Amino acid sequence: MTWNPIWPAWLLVVVGALLVGLCVWGLVRAGTRRKRVDWMLRGLVALVIAIACLRPGIGSHSVEAAQSELDVLFVVDTTASMNAEDWNGGPRLDGVKQDIAQLALAHAGARFSLITFDSQAVRRLPFTNDATALQSIVERLSPEITVYSGGSSVTVANGLVNQVLGHAKEQDPDRAQVVYYFGDGEQTSSDAPESFEQAGGKTDGGAVFGYGTNEGGPMLETLAAFSTQAPEYITTADGETAISVIDEANLQAISEQLGVVYQLRTPDTAITPAEVQVESGTGGDVEAAFDLYWIFAIAAFVLMMREVWVNVRSIAELRGARGASDVDGD
Known part of the structure; x- marks a missing residue:
């Protein structure tokens, strides 16, 4: 068994x-x-x-197993602002989930890992060839519980990303590494963003994908799993409905530090996977x-x-x- x-x-x-x-x-x-x-x-x-x-x-x-000498690291923003409803009328995180599914298909046979970040960064999935495990975790992603949220930085995952890439490179130096960053660039922490340049030195390709609009959207609060209340829209200190807007300047800065392209995502455009030259094949039959x-x-x-x-x-x-x-x- x-x-x-x-x-x-x-x-x-x-x-x-x-x-x-x-x-x-x-x-x-x-x-x-x-x-x-x-x-x-x-x-x-x-x-x-x-x-x-x-x-x-x-x-x-x-079964015939596809294999690729490629590691794909997904870095996903799960702050409250990713619940802003300006992705075709729904939350931005819905767009992220759809895009990750498309990228996983585009990189069939690769190993996948997932990091999420809000007030802190957490590795949700170690590198694995199991695309089903990736899909299962991504489908359950939700923004942090609103009452626990505080100031967040768009680069809080910097240290963990660098650590994960470095460890994978030590284990197998010949594997290519791709990093995909998903977020809206909204910096609510009073601290200045860190630099991803060190992680960029370990990256062979990837992209920074931006979600949101300049008009922005309201954000439903995220409640605890066992809450019986209906979620309400997050408000400002003045009692007005809070509106989250994309900050493309921060996202473009991250893309430059990682040495990858920046792409603004919209529901009506196709996502563009990174082009990385790696050896791939079926790997024969496995049990x-x-x-x-x-x-x-x-x-x-x-x-x-x-x-x-x-x-x-x-x-x-x-x-x-x-x-x-x-x-x-x-």
């Missing part, structure tokens, strides 16, 4: 163990048989979901496992439907009891 986890395996094991442990604690404290069964099934749901996230596979089948995660996902869904039914029934019983109490009171 093979495993291809969607997140680091250690993280999935820790989270899964905590959830199962919580269910065991609830099982021990349960006072009735019905409650014990409920907690047992909840623990089973947690276990099944954890296994599905580990993406188990079995057996193998031959790939048959995925089994979907079986566990279906099992988890069925078990969760049972949990929904139990909760709906409990609510109905509670309402019935309240109704009977009101009648008795009359």
Whole structure:
């Protein structure tokens, strides 16, 4: 059996163990048989979901694998301003997601890595040939939670980019390195932007892509995952709707430091991938496992439907009891 986890395996094991442990604690404290069964099934749901996230596979089948001596590093702005609605009426980040998907297709067979930055830079994906993993992470990208956002710099990822490129070059000096930077250039930090020149010395190509318009757009706030409130538009200190506009001067400066081209992105224009001369080929046939995660996902869904039914029934019983109490009171 093979495993291809969607997140680091250690993280999935820790989270899964905590959830199962919580269910065991609830099982021990349960006072009735019905409650014990409920907690047992909840623990089973947690276990099944954890296994599905580990993406188990079995057996193998031959597939033709494309290979390219190329590393592609995506650097994505996830500050609140990337939620500005001036990308065909939607948030700028939607445009970034579409463009990354196109660039991944253009560089089929390359290794991909992803860095996002807001108040700090984080590496979301180490270099991998798994384009599906890249797509999965990109689809889930969202701006930082608004209440936690503060002043941000367009070059806060500079140190991490330089570190990632340097480490990859040490491991395999013959591989070409391409950097794609996605952002709107809006600098809200009081500190002056740093320079990407050191990272530019390790870059064989790429581009800086700008998102936004001079007219700008309003930004919906980003709420925490478990918030029940509806998001509202971010406002200024005066109570007016805040408008974010693109700063192309900052983006052009970054492109010059990296030694790559700058391109203003609009929904009606095609994105231009970097042209880098690298060796590529099919790499022959490789063995790939048959995925089994979907079986566990279906099992988890069925078990969760049972949990929904139990909760709906409990609510109905509670309402019935309240109704009977009101009648008795009359």
